[in-house]
Amino acid sequence: MRSHGCLLNDQIIMTIFLGLFVLLTILFSDVEASARPVSVSVDLIKTSSHTARASCSFDPSLSVLEKVNQLTLYGSKPNSAKKDLNILASVDRWDTTPRLFGSFSANGADLEGIFGFENNRSELHVSWTSPSHSPTPGYRYRCVVQGTDHTGQFVTLSELGEINISEDQLCPVGKLDSLSGKFDKLMKSTIYTDLSLNNLEVRLENLENALNNSVGSSDDKCLETLQETIKENVDTKKAMASILTDIQKMVGKLSQSLSAQAAAVKKVEARLAFEISEEFRGKHYLASRSRWTSIQAADSACEQFGGYLVEIDDEDEFEFVLEFARKIGTPLDFATGMNDIDKEGQYMFYHSKTPVRYFKWNRAEPNNARGNEDCASIVIPHGGMNDFPCEPPYEVSYICEVEF
Incomplete structure (x- = not known):
């Protein structure tokens, strides 16, 4: 009769699950559908430790993208230098598991996400409770989708949302009362279900007692038959x-195979737009076939293949990248992730936001000749680095750092 108890526990768990599902459905029933292909929204509840939920979604039926590669959520503090946005979370077509970045990853924010292949929606939802990242008026969040159109050209779509809140919008009493009423109804329904399950448990217990009495009064043959049945069940x-x-082992092997195939597909697609180096310290370097238009666009192109603008940490890495670029032949210079956009003379990596530790400048460099040379490139003939303007019309190629 223990199987009846297990069944009862399963029913209780299922009831709780259904109750939570209904509650979530009620809480999000007022969300309006967006007519834009990319949407970003932030819902806030101001408590002693600020609670927030940021959502980033993409509807392929409303866009010109032929193939979607990546969905990314960015955010920044108010009045940040040059309105720079930091990456918070991302999900892509090669590794469909969503990932957290930066302080969100360290502080344990909750992340939900799904990558929709073909014509399905892609979504990211980040929830956090943290005074260190309390979203006050002026906070901005950007939802970015990267992919290719029917001609094979890289396309980036984005939607920016800036948070402007007043105190009376943070916790509307009427809305809380409404939700409280709905929750009370749900709890009453759950209590009624629990009572019904309790009655069912009593009836099963009575049936068990009756069966035990029946076995005690039956002959040895019936008892032997019952024992054989139990043994067969075991x-x-x-x-x-x-x-x-065995099935779990097969699933594990299949998962490894799919991961390997995804990495192979990513590498093949990368060869269409980049020259690819040999492996160095577990990573590859991708030299772009197209020209640089801005540091943001170049880093976004690198992100589509799971990488970022190259971040050179020491002399060995610099010499490897320089030799790789020399083998390509042309162009003669390649942009890196180094820049002093925020503060003149203080060089940081664009993607990781960490300080640059290794430099190999060409003679008389950096010179900030045009007054706005905030980015850095490797000049092949001179074997060192120059500074140059980050924005058009100055154009160079660029190098990505990727882990396949």
């Missing part, structure tokens, strides 16, 4: 457990 359970173990 053997069946062991066989099912063995089959389940």
Whole structure:
């Protein structure tokens, strides 16, 4: 009769699950559908430790993209230098598991996300409770989708949302009362269900007692038959457990195979737009076939293949990248992720936001000749680095750092 108890526990768990599902449905029933292909929204509840939920979504039926590669959520503090946005979360077509970045990853924010292949929606939802990232008026969040159109050209779509809140908008009493009423109804429904399950448990217990009495009064043949039936059930359970173990092993092998295939596909697609180096310290370097238009666009192109603008950490890495660029032949200079956009003379990496530790400048460089030379490139003939303007019309190629 223990199987009846397990069944009862399953029913209770299912009831709780359905109750939570209904509650979530009620809470989000007022969300309006966006007519834009890319949408970003932030819902805030101001408590002693600010609670927030940022959502980033993409509807392919409303865009010109033929193939979607990546969905990314960015955010920044108010009045940040040059309105720079930091990456918060991302999901892509090669690794469909969503990832957190920066302080969100360290502080343990909750992340939900799904990458929709073909014509399905892609979504990211980040929830956090942290005074260090309390979203006050002026905070901005950007939802960015990267992919290719029917001609194979890289396309980036984005939507920016700036948070402007007043105190009376943070916790509307009427809305809380409405939600409280709905929750009370749900709890009453759950209590009624629990009572019904309790009655069912009592009836099962009575049935068990009756069966025990029946077995006690039956002859030895009936008892022997019952014991054989129990043994058969135990053997069946062991066989099912063995089959389940085999299935889990097969799923694990299939998952590894799919990951390897995804990496291979990413590498093939990268070869269409980049020259690819040999492996160095577990990574590859991609030299772009197209010209640089801005540091933001170049880093976004690198992100589509799971990488970023190259970040050179020491002399060995610099010499490897320089030799790789020399083998390509042309162009003669390649942009890196180094820049002093925020503060003149203080060089940081664009993607990781960490200080640059290694430099190999050409003679008389950096010179900030045009007064706005905030980015850095490797000049192949001179074997060192020059500074140059980050924005058009100055154009160079660029190098990505990628882990396949």
